[in-house]
Amino acid sequence: MLSVLGLLRDLDSDRLSIQGVYDRVEEALHRREGTVRAFAHLDLDGARRRAAEHPGGAFHGLPFAVKDIIDTADMPTEYGSPIWAGWQPRADAPVVTLTRRAGGIVVGKTRTTELAHLHPTVTTNPHDSSRTPGGSSSGSAAAVAAGMVPFAFGTQTAGSTIRPAAFCGVAALKPSYRLLPTVGVKTFSWHLDTIGLFAPHVADCAFVLAAITGREVRVDTKNFGAPRIGFARTHRWEEASADTRSALESLARRATARGAMVIDVSLPSLFAEAADAHRIINDFEGAESLAWEYDTHGASLAPELRKALDHGRHLSTTAYDAARSTAHAARRKFADLFQDVDVLMTPSAPGAAPEGLGATGNPKFNALWTLLGVPAVNVPGLRDGAGMPLGVQIVAPFGKDRTALAAADWLERTIDRG
Numbered sequence: 001m002l003s004v005l006g007l008l009r010d011l012d013s014d015r016l017s018i019q020g021v022y023d024r025v026e027e028a029l030h031r032r033e034g035t036v037r038a039f040a041h042l043d044l045d046g047a048r049r050r051a052a053e054h055p056g057g058a059f060h061g062l063p064f065a066v067k068d069i070i071d072t073a074d075m076p077t078e079y080g081s082p083i084w085a086g087w088q089p090r091a092d093a094p095v096v097t098l099t100r101r102a103g104g105i106v107v108g109k110t111r112t113t114e115l116a117h118l119h120p121t122v123t124t125n126p127h128d129s130s131r132t133p134g135g136s137s138s139g140s141a142a143a144v145a146a147g148m149v150p151f152a153f154g155t156q157t158a159g160s161t162i163r164p165a166a167f168c169g170v171a172a173l174k175p176s177y178r179l180l181p182t183v184g185v186k187t188f189s190w191h192l193d194t195i196g197l198f199a200p201h202v203a204d205c206a207f208v209l210a211a212i213t214g215r216e217v218r219v220d221t222k223n224f225g226a227p228r229i230g231f232a233r234t235h236r237w238e239e240a241s242a243d244t245r246s247a248l249e250s251l252a253r254r255a256t257a258r259g260a261m262v263i264d265v266s267l268p269s270l271f272a273e274a275a276d277a278h279r280i281i282n283d284f285e286g287a288e289s290l291a292w293e294y295d296t297h298g299a300s301l302a303p304e305l306r307k308a309l310d311h312g313r314h315l316s317t318t319a320y321d322a323a324r325s326t327a328h329a330a331r332r333k334f335a336d337l338f339q340d341v342d343v344l345m346t347p348s349a350p351g352a353a354p355e356g357l358g359a360t361g362n363p364k365f366n367a368l369w370t371l372l373g374v375p376a377v378n379v380p381g382l383r384d385g386a387g388m389p390l391g392v393q394i395v396a397p398f399g400k401d402r403t404a405l406a407a408a409d410w411l412e413r414t415i416d417r418g
Helices: 004-012 018-036 044-051 094-101 138-145 162-168 202-213 242-257 269-289 291-300 303-313 317-338 367-372 401-416
Strands: 039-042 063-067 105-110 151-156 171-174 194-199 228-231 261-264 343-347 376-383 389-395
Touching: 004 018, 004 202, 018 039, 018 044, 018 063, 039 138, 044 105, 063 138, 094 105, 094 151, 094 202, 105 138, 138 151, 138 162, 138 194, 151 202, 162 171, 162 194, 162 376, 162 389, 171 202, 171 401, 194 202, 202 376, 202 401, 228 242, 242 261, 242 343, 242 376, 242 389, 242 401, 269 291, 269 303, 269 317, 269 367, 291 303, 317 367, 343 401, 376 401, 389 401
Parallel strands: 063 105, 063 151, 228 261, 228 343
Antiparallel strands: 039 105, 151 194, 171 194, 171 376, 343 389, 376 389
16 A cells, blocks of 8 residues: 555655656556456546646645545546536535645546445455445545555545445544535535545544644654543444454453553443434435435436435434434533543444445444544454454544544554554
8 A cells, every 4th residue: 555654755755756656556556446446537647747747735746536426627526326427517625625735636536336325336345356345435445455546535424434444454534523624525414424534544644634624633743652442332232243343352452451541431322322313314314415316317316325315205304303403412422431531442344344246334333423523533454364354443522533543543553563
């Protein structure tokens, strides 16, 4: 993989030129893209030319990829849907412009499930082409895992950033709600949609977030020490695979041995109710956001998507408002869990990427944190018995993105030590 910080160090020391970076990208694309199929649109030659103009900034011309539900003015944005084939926005989404201002170069648009819901795209898992890469940010996770780009943007409405990162074995950040602007992103649920990002390592994710927001969230510049971790198995714990449960319990022991405080944290029943409220909010708002697609092209929508929109159309406003009230109550209560810990540790996904390409996996370990709007980080490095990536997820209170990233970075280095 192409580490953001590693490439920048090599560029700064003249061990590598920016065109050398693009040579590595081109080689990875030539070797992997035919099987992985991460990109819906690609313009490597154009990116090379723009990088040669010495854009400077924090990224110094590094290439990045953008999920194909995020608008770009110079590339199509088709939302993974034949309904929108050939659609060309007039403007970049702000998150794209902010990254360009910081010296990043868009190399391509990554494949997404249809309208960022559940119907899979053609992308495969870079570790095993017979398995799903996860979704809906399928192409972004796979492109980073296959070494085609150093970082990429995705989105998350339930688990669409953290879950594919876990399946593909890369780091990912779903930041606090609204930390990154969602203007110029195809909306599914306006109370849930969050822009996320993928990179090889947690420290890379932190650097990217710092570069585009100007916030002090980098974790490679100081020693934050061992974190205080609450092991939150949640009410879904028994639905995780045996490999996942074993890997997280082993990691908890290793973290303790390295000086972290790890204690069990139980979530009150309110949070199980909030997890159930997620689907009501998701489907109700999706039915309104995609009303035009439903009314004018309903017959061509994937069955999974149409079923969700049908469910949303038949939900009462009373049920929707009650779900929002439950979510609000859970958000207020969430801070109480951090009296004695800095972060929570929980699975990123039920297990390794499932066999087959007909589904993208279940977001059951992600939806609650998305509903709460809190930062979540996938920590890469764990493997199951077959050598496939497993994910551990670090969650922190709203606005404590650096806390989440610092703890996740510490855990990643703990995993690397073996």
